[in-house]
Amino acid sequence: MYDVIIIGAGPAGMTAALYASRSNLKVLLIERGAPGGQMNNTAEIENYPGFESIMGPELAMKMYDGVTKFGTENAYGIVQDIKDHGDYKEVITEDTSYQAKTIIVATGCVHRKLGVPGEESFAGRGVSYCAVCDGAFFRNKRLIVVGGGDSAVEEAIYLTRFASEVVIVHRRDELRAQKIIQDRAFANEKISFIWDSVVDEIVGNDMVVTGAQIRNVKTGDVHLEPINGAFIYVGLEPLTEPFKKSGITNAAGWIETDYEMKTKIPGVFAIGDAREKDLRQITTAVGEGGIAGQQVYKYIEEQH
Known part of the structure; x- marks a missing residue:
């Protein structure tokens, strides 16, 4: 029997583990x-x-090194369900189950897919959702980045380290990214823009991406943009499927909590990018992790 099981080892989950341990x-x-x-x-x-x-991976390892110093146990697993048994909770993975007095859900979210022809079939062969992971494979290539928020524009700037040209395709006529990030993009000679447009299809041969069918949402005009790769940043989907049966998610799948990170189920907390909130940043995740780590301690003290 654990005092707390934390599901997810992002910045929120690791901070909660640090505080609880x-x-x-x-x-x-x-x-x-x-x-x-x-x-x-x-x-x-x-x-x-x-x-x-x-660098993101470096900060991740620094956080993880801190977590392990105070006795946190680690397990690999894909959580299928959680159950509330009153005095204790149960976390069920694909091959085992664990029991704890409390649960903290910190499963985060993933990049939303475009859902267009060619996206799935060219995944890993020219379609990517991670510039850090795949940017170096596109040295001196022509790329598109789909999206207009912070992530899209930041990753477009990063990709100019490798690519010969990066074209940002955005469905509106202005970016949503923070102004300081926009200014960097506009000043970068390798970045150009296709406004008021969406990607209808990603095309290529048997091996690699060669182009994208791009449609102007105002005029309906369609053209084939010659490219070697597409990086997609069009929003996020919460990784909360295992928790929907428990009733702690809203219609869109985000977990609703109060300011103490409590869900509708006593003893079950949620933090980080899986929560219903406006700002999804490392700083907010860390703050929520600290709150939840302390709230778990208070909950256990009150119950026992």
């Missing part, structure tokens, strides 16, 4: 991949206090 709680951290979550897909992080600039 420092309170001398018995902590299990379950992760389905490498610790760090979306940080592992981020090139340079420039808005995390204490670092002028740090």
Whole structure:
């Protein structure tokens, strides 16, 4: 019996583990991949206090090193369901189950797909959702980045380290990214823009992407844009499918909590990018992790 099971080892989950284990709680951290979550897909992080600039995977490992010092146990697993048994909770993975007095859900989210022909078939062969992971494969190539938010524009700037040209395709006539990021993109000679447009199809031969069918949403005009790769940043989907049966998610799948990170189920908390909220940043994830780690301690003290 654990005091708390934390599902997900992104910045939120790792911070919660740090706070809970420092309170001398018995902590299990379950992760389905490498610790760090979306940080592992981020090139340079420039808005995390204490670092002028740090690579995402490096910050992830620094956080993880801190978590393991205070006795947090780690397990690999893909969570299928959680059950509330009153005095204790149960976390069910694909091959085992664990019991705890409390649960913290920190599963995060993933990049939304375009859902257009060619996207799935060329995944890993020219279609990517991670510039840090795949940018180096596109040296001196012509790329499109689909989207207009912070992630899209930041990754477009990063891709200019390798690509000969990066074209940002955005369905509106202005970007949604922060102004400082926009200014960098507009000043970058390798970046150009296709406004008021969406990608209808990604095309290529048997091996690689060769173009994208792009449609202007105002005029309806369609043209084939010659490219060697497409990087897609059009929003996020919460990784909360295992928790929908428990009733803690809203219609869109995001988990609703109060300011103490409590869900509708006593003893079940949620933090990080899986929560219903406006700002999804490492700083907010860390803050929520600290709150949840402390709230778990208070909950257990009150119950026992």
